[in-house]
Amino acid sequence: MFKMTFGVLAIGVAIYPMSESFAACMPGGPCISAGRPTNSPGPAPGPGAGPQSNQPSAEQNAYNLDLQGDEYYKQGKYDLAIRSYEQALQWTPNDATIKNNAKRARMNLIAVEAYNAYRANNFDLAARLYAQALQFAPDATASDALTRDIALAKAKATVPVEPPTVDAQGVWSGLPPEIEAQIAHTPVGANIHKAFVVINDKNNDPERWAEAHVWFGQALLIEPGNEGIQRLVELSEYMMHVKIIRYPSKAMDEAMKALGATHQ
Numbered sequence: 001m002f003k004m005t006f007g008v009l010a011i012g013v014a015i016y017p018m019s020e021s022f023a024a025c026m027p028g029g030p031c032i033s034a035g036r037p038t039n040s041p042g043p044a045p046g047p048g049a050g051p052q053s054n055q056p057s058a059e060q061n062a063y064n065l066d067l068q069g070d071e072y073y074k075q076g077k078y079d080l081a082i083r084s085y086e087q088a089l090q091w092t093p094n095d096a097t098i099k100n101n102a103k104r105a106r107m108n109l110i111a112v113e114a115y116n117a118y119r120a121n122n123f124d125l126a127a128r129l130y131a132q133a134l135q136f137a138p139d140a141t142a143s144d145a146l147t148r149d150i151a152l153a154k155a156k157a158t159v160p161v162e163p164p165t166v167d168a169q170g171v172w173s174g175l176p177p178e179i180e181a182q183i184a185h186t187p188v189g190a191n192i193h194k195a196f197v198v199i200n201d202k203n204n205d206p207e208r209w210a211e212a213h214v215w216f217g218q219a220l221l222i223e224p225g226n227e228g229i230q231r232l233v234e235l236s237e238y239m240m241h242v243k244i245i246r247y248p249s250k251a252m253d254e255a256m257k258a259l260g261a262t263h264q
Contacts, residue, residue: 059091062088065087066097069101082109100139111129111149113129114153130149134146156214175200179200180193182259192216198215209239209240210240232258
């Protein structure tokens with residue numbers, strides 16, 4: 001099975017993780033902190049607390065609240081994480097790390113809404129929400145992932161929900177005979193054919209694979225138990241997230257193997 005690294009897609013959801021320069025916190029996974037003092041300061045009093053002889057500094061207060069936000073983030077409680085980060089910024093308003101953490105939490109909060117809209121086949125709404133989330137992307141990795149999710153949602157929005165119902169044999173063209181011979185002239189085959197037309201002449205372009213992913217997904221809606229089509233969906237999902245496709249011929253070889261398995 002081909003695994004995606006980031007992005008919110010039709011097969012599953014992966015949350016855009018914390019940057020490695022500070023923490024890698026994934027819902028249900030470990031939270032690895034870096035770039036912070038190893039000794040944990042004591043409980044932080046509120047901004048309105050009275051003077052104390054051993055009162056923690058503003059940096060220590062912000063540190064505690066930042067760690068609290070990380071814990072909420074790890075649990076997928078992005079609204080609570082945002083609140084903790086914003087409280088931390090009351091103590092150290094210029095802390096770039098905490099600002100980035102708050103942006104990432106807000107991005108994920110919106111991205112989850114976008115994913116839910118996507119799964120409900122509300123692709124227009126999903127694209128708009130992904131675009132909102134993009135405004136809070138704190139780094140290039142998250143920005144690239146969201147940009148692809150926007151493109152995929154927009155592409156889905158242009159595809160009819162109902163698959164083709166007529167035989168397109170008379171108009172199919174543009175593929176080598178060895179590929180054409182393996183595609184059945186059925187509604188499923190019509191979607192698979194469109195996908196291969198997209199990637200056949202430019203299989204080193206992730207955007208082409210993203211478009212093909214839409215058509216393979218439509219084919220899978222018609223035959224959800226077809227393992228060959230499932231492999232095509234997973235392959236295209238993986239390829240659309242590769243920044244530089246160095247071995248496009250190998251990707252096409254895998255696609256052809258999966259195509260052959262669609263008839264089994």
